[in-house]
Amino acid sequence: MSSEPAATRMAWPTIGAIGRHPALQKALKMSGSLLAFFVLWEICCRVFEIPEFILPSPTTTILTVIKKWDLFAKHSVVTFYETGAGFLMAVAFGVFVAAIIVVIPVLADLIMPLLLISQLVPKVAVAPILLIWFGYGLFPKIFIAFLIAFFPIVVNTAAGLASVERPMLDLARSLEATRWQIFLKFRVPVALPEMFSGMKIAITLAVIGAIIGEFVGGSSGLGYLILIANSELDTPLAFAALLLLSIGGIILYAAVELLERLVIPWNKSTQAEFRPVVGG
């Protein structure tokens, strides 16, 4: 502990040894800023006596969640099921397409325009058509989540797969490695960090996709709940749904990040936070 720089010691005089643990310090900072945000929001609501249907205070929002817990649980499960399923489809499809693009470069020129179009078309505009095709069940929502989420996975994974250093490829070729060996032993491990950054973007997009689907035509889910709440001017209900949506999104993002740390502990961007956790 004595090796800690003096500045750190002065900045956290009371938190002590535990507060200097890097992972904990990060968690403290993050929850600190969130807490400050909520406190400020609460103060504004009370000081300016803002009516509930304009801006409910954090306490009102949280109380709404607790009061109507059954309702929220039911709708949250739907939304995060759609998100998760769409995301997993996006990962499977995205990684597959990226692999094809890199292994058979000729196909890249054929596939890329289609991918770009699929990404450029506004999903809100496509959603009603998907409802006509697939009905009002869960599938169109999953499909929109998938549609919006796969692109960053394709682009990042393909870039990662192609980023093997020249000497590495020379080494592989001089050893007469097969295409398959080069792919598995060289390309895939090199691509993992970028694949995970693509997945982190994708998981946040998948949440948006699911909500778009529910907005356009749903009978359940947090997006549907927000729509209903708005039409009834039940702003606390809408805010409560938004709060749960944010919390769920953060949990999903954290899950992907955790997976990243487990799969690629050697990665530089995760190392600094990860090593102290395992090393104690």
Place this chain on the structure above:
Amino acid sequence: MTEVGFTTPTAIEIDRLSKRYETKDGPVLALDNVSFAIRKSEFIAVLGPSGCGKTTLLKVLAGLEIASKGDVRMGGKSVRGPNRRTGIVFQSPALMQWRSALKNVLLPTEILGLPAERSKQDALQLLELVGLADFANKLPDELSGGMQQRVAIARALVHKPDILLLDEPFSALDTMTRSQLNVELLRIWSDSKTTSMLITHSIPEAVFLADRVVVMTPRPARVAEIVAIDLPRPRTPEMRVSPEFVRLTDRIGRMIGLEYV
């Protein structure tokens, strides 16, 4: 060229080798009619200015580039494509960040499908030879630049290649590490008795390490002269200041200087 002796068998024969690249500005001749032979267990240094085509020569030997004209024969057979009988050390260590030192050394044996248990013993032995016995389970990130390059040398030797090809392996290291690794490399070479070809642009490095120095001209690379280094072995760092050493480096320096005019 006869100083080393007639009795040592030839390991590699480079025969009137030329390499032409097609570029947007027309063809570029990287190698022009290069011929020399490397004897078994010999240490050859190929010396020339940066960008003169030395690396092209190494790539042709490894089968990574196909010669435009001429031939490379290894053990009597022409090199016609990727050639697993070579072990390469690059300018950068080119280690896999996700593999330990030991696993990095084992990589060629995995690709070639060599028996795992034997290979592991070989790899551990090589790590000991390069002085990294205690670092077998460390990730490259946890090793210094010089240590990483030693792992790369062990990796190049693990499948018992006919020739060790070194492509300016120490040029990215600081001077102190570099001279230390020069001494290490000599020890590794004399222990493993692997025929070696070092590409370098450092005259003292070439003279200190090699049995013979092949001096190349700037682009297109031709063989200017092959200088036999008659310094006794084993070579010690003190030899770097001996009159013979200075005489040799001076002579080669003048040779390259003349070629620049």
